[in-house]
Amino acid sequence: MKGDWMKDSRLVNLKTRNPIMDVARNLDFTLRGYDGNTKAARCFNNHEDKNPSLVFMPEVNRFECKSCGVKGDVIELIQKVKKLDFKGAVSWLDPTYFDQSQSIDPIEYLRKQRGINKATQEKFKLRCEPKRIVIPLPTGEKYRWLSGNTRYSQKKGTSGCLYKTADAGDFVIMAEGELDALKLWQETGYPTWTGTAGVGAFKKEWLSDLKGIKKIYLAFDADEAGDKAATELARKIGGDKCYRLKPSKGKDWTDFFVKHGKIKDDFNELLKKAELIEQVQHNEVKVSWPEPLNERAFYGIAGEFVRAIEPHSEADPVALLVNFLAAFGSVIGDKPNFNVEADKHPRRLFVVLVGKTS
Numbered sequence: 278m279k280g281d282w283m284k285d286s287r288l289v290n291l292k293t294r295n296p297i298m299d300v301a302r303n304l305d306f307t308l309r310g311y312d313g314n315t316k317a318a319r320c321f322n323n324h325e326d327k328n329p330s331l332v333f334m335p336e337v338n339r340f341e342c343k344s345c346g347v348k349g350d351v352i353e354l355i356q357k358v359k360k361l362d363f364k365g366a367v368s369w370l371d372p373t374y375f376d377q378s379q380s381i382d383p384i385e386y387l388r389k390q391r392g393i394n395k396a397t398q399e400k401f402k403l404r405c406e407p408k409r410i411v412i413p414l415p416t417g418e419k420y421r422w423l424s425g426n427t428r429y430s431q432k433k434g435t436s437g438c439l440y441k442t443a444d445a446g447d448f449v450i451m452a453e454g455e456l457d458a459l460k461l462w463q464e465t466g467y468p469t470w471t472g473t474a475g476v477g478a479f480k481k482e483w484l485s486d487l488k489g490i491k492k493i494y495l496a497f498d499a500d501e502a503g504d505k506a507a508t509e510l511a512r513k514i515g516g517d518k519c520y521r522l523k524p525s526k527g528k529d530w531t532d533f534f535v536k537h538g539k540i541k542d543d544f545n546e547l548l549k550k551a552e553l554i555e556q557v558q559h560n561e562v563k564v565s566w567p568e569p570l571n572e573r574a575f576y577g578i579a580g581e582f583v584r585a586i587e588p589h590s591e592a593d594p595v596a597l598l599v600n601f602l603a604a605f606g607s608v609i610g611d612k613p614n615f616n617v618e619a620d621k622h623p624r625r626l627f628v629v630l631v632g633k634t635s
């Protein structure tokens with residue numbers, strides 16, 4: 278892309294603010310384990326893709342399909358999946374990107390982008406000032422800026438607190454930000470709270486407010502930061518009453534209700550299906566594929582053997598290696614051995630291979 282330096286650095290900044298994994302989730306890809314921490318999904322190009330080939334590489338913020346070879350960065354991913362041109366894809370990521378010089382109209386931002394209606398605005402006394410929305414907090418004021426690079430700041434002397442849309446009943450929903458909490462409350466009427474100091478900064482002294490509440494739904498964003506914050510908060514509160522609640526469409530509840538047009542019934546479905554955080558962690562352990570063996574495991578002739586036949590076999594290299602070592606130990610018998618104290622140990626191996634297969 279051609280452009281002046283400022284434009285390029287803003288584009289780099291935009292990409293950095295949008296990790297490929299988050300973008301992939303927002304594009305509704307179903308991510309699966311691929312290789313270690315690498316995740317993959319089914320390719321968007323129409324080809325046979327039984328094992329997901331579209332690999333996401335967070336460390337370089339790019340994707341590549343190992344099957345058809347299509348590759349690129351986050352913008353190119355959006356272009357291809359959403360069938361947009363460059364400008365369209367950038368705007369999809371950041372609606373303010375091309376008109377940052379003039380700030381967005383605060384009222385328009387509240388109504389159109391956040392879907393917050395006049396009644397909600399008035400009830401919570403949100404003020405629209407030039408270039409910003411003022412959110413009154415019990416401890417001061419928070420600002421959502423609509424121009425420049427700062428998104429949020431606080432009035433001097435404002436301390437972090439729990440922002441509550443309503444008193445908790447049997448349950449309370451914890452959202453990631455004030456406007457998200459307000460939108461959720463507006464659509465459902467459920468008590469939705471948020472910590473005003475950011476999703477990762479839940480203060481111990483707020484725990485007493487959560488005492489006696491039977492269910493706490495951690496409705497943070499559907500991204501890695503949200504998952505991490507949920508796990509950490511559940512540890513503080515106790516995983517036996519914390520449920521993870523994620524939007525089924527979009528990254529946050531504003532996406533869910535505004536971009537995807539979901540309604541309270543859709544939200545109730547998610548509430549019903551929300552899993553205990555303990556359960557969530559357990560399931561993650563259950564579905565994760567073991568880390569690939571370290572290269573050092575493929576030492577010597579055994580490793581050479583595996584690498585030689587690997588291209589001609591569908592088997593996992595771990596299975597090839599383990600079978601080779603077991604067969605070798607069996608063929609050479611118990612003459613070659615080593616001692617552990619008084620016991621002779623031959624090269625016999627007893628192995629079980631377990632894996633998903635057909």
Ligand SMILES: [Zn+2]
Nearest residue numbers: 320322342345
């Ligand atoms: Zn492909």
